[in-house]
Amino acid sequence: MRAPNPLRLLEGRYPLNDRPGGLSGLGAVLPAVDLTEEFTQEEIDVIQQASHDAGGIVVFPDQTKLTPAHHVAFARQLGEIEPHAVAAGIDGYPEVLEIVREADAKVVFGEDWHSDNSFMQQTCSFSILRGTGVMPRRGSNDTLFSSTEAAYAALSPHMQNFLGTLTAYHSANKAYGAGSAGNSFAAMQNTAHGQNAMRMRVEAPILDTDYAHPVVTVHPDTGRRSLFVSPTFTKHIHGMSAEESTALLSFIYSWIAKPQFSQRVSWSKHQVTMWDNRSLSHKGIADILDERRIVHRVSIRGHAPFGVEGWQRCA
Ligand SMILES: O=C(O)CCC(=O)C(=O)O
Numbered sequence: 494m495r496a497p498n499p500l501r502l503l504e505g506r507y508p509l510n511d512r513p514g515g516l517s518g519l520g521a522v523l524p525a526v527d528l529t530e531e532f533t534q535e536e537i538d539v540i541q542q543a544s545h546d547a548g549g550i551v552v553f554p555d556q557t558k559l560t561p562a563h564h565v566a567f568a569r570q571l572g573e574i575e576p577h578a579v580a581a582g583i584d585g586y587p588e589v590l591e592i593v594r595e596a597d598a599k600v601v602f603g604e605d606w607h608s609d610n611s612f613m614q615q616t617c618s619f620s621i622l623r624g625t626g627v628m629p630r631r632g633s634n635d636t637l638f639s640s641t642e643a644a645y646a647a648l649s650p651h652m653q654n655f656l657g658t659l660t661a662y663h664s665a666n667k668a669y670g671a672g673s674a675g676n677s678f679a680a681m682q683n684t685a686h687g688q689n690a691m692r693m694r695v696e697a698p699i700l701d702t703d704y705a706h707p708v709v710t711v712h713p714d715t716g717r718r719s720l721f722v723s724p725t726f727t728k729h730i731h732g733m734s735a736e737e738s739t740a741l742l743s744f745i746y747s748w749i750a751k752p753q754f755s756q757r758v759s760w761s762k763h764q765v766t767m768w769d770n771r772s773l774s775h776k777g778i779a780d781i782l783d784e785r786r787i788v789h790r791v792s793i794r795g796h797a798p799f800g801v802e803g804w805q806r807c808a
Pocket residue numbers: 592602603604609620622634635636637775776777778788790
């Protein structure tokens with residue numbers, strides 16, 4: 494029996510990227526964590542706190558022994574798993590979304606900014622993305638993150654107050670529905686050849702329902718405020734004309750995309766990256782398409798996002 498010492502998980506922790514002029518605090522690497530272990534609640538708390546301290550991005554390198562079963566088991570320790578509502582999981586593990594990008598991919602899953610599952614009523618807290626043994630060379634096809642908390646904090650108090658009064662509709666149909674380009678249901682099935690393509694669920698009732706969420710959300714653990722809209726899933730701002738909504742949303746999208754709020758996460762084989770969708774927006778960069786890339790995602794169900802009015806800290 495090892496002595497209980499949750500802080501052992503932080504041994505050797507280092508910042509993801511101490512870029513001069515950038516958000517040096519965004520992202521931490523935890524080399525001492527082996528995700529095949531079963532953790533105590535205290536240890537899970539330490540990992541979550543490390544994520545909060547790093548603005549929501551934690552990287553676990555060299556998880557060479559991690560199987561889909563371990564991936565699911567670790568995710569379960571963080572909360573209830575939310576299988577993707579439109580795309581089907583892999584055989585034997587419906588909770589695991591396999592994202593295959595062929596070397597000549599025409600369609601890239603998650604290519605534009607978004608927060609995972611913002612189209613659901615209970616959105617996603619953490620996503621845990623595992624790089625498999627099939628990954629392109631380091632520095633290509635990275636995942637780009639933006640701190641929507643830093644983006645909110647940098648707005649003027651007038652704009653912060655105004656946005657805090659608004660709600661916006663999020664829609665799975667916008668991204669995956671029949672009429673949409675790029676990421677659509679049909680197009681996503683072309684992410685890879687034949688049996689490697691993403692498989693869609695036979696039934697996806699989420700395509701028929703949009704949900705309204707606050708434009709400014711409050712993180713239940715940290716109390717930090719965030720901008721919670723995205724070009725992938727947000728349709729329009731409640732109570733505004735189309736012209737007003739489009740103009741305001743495009744301002745927020747370009748604000749969130751500013752480099753000073755961002756962090757680029759490069760991949761190695763068997764690397765796991767966990768991020769907090771309540772603090773960040775992200776996108777898959779497809780810059781050098783000459784090697785295959787296979788990643789597995791498991792996402793944790795969060796809660797219906799809290800707005801600035803009347804939010805409560807979760808117990
Ligand atoms: O492939 C990537 O880098 C990110 C894709 C994505 O948006 C996701 O896994 O949630």
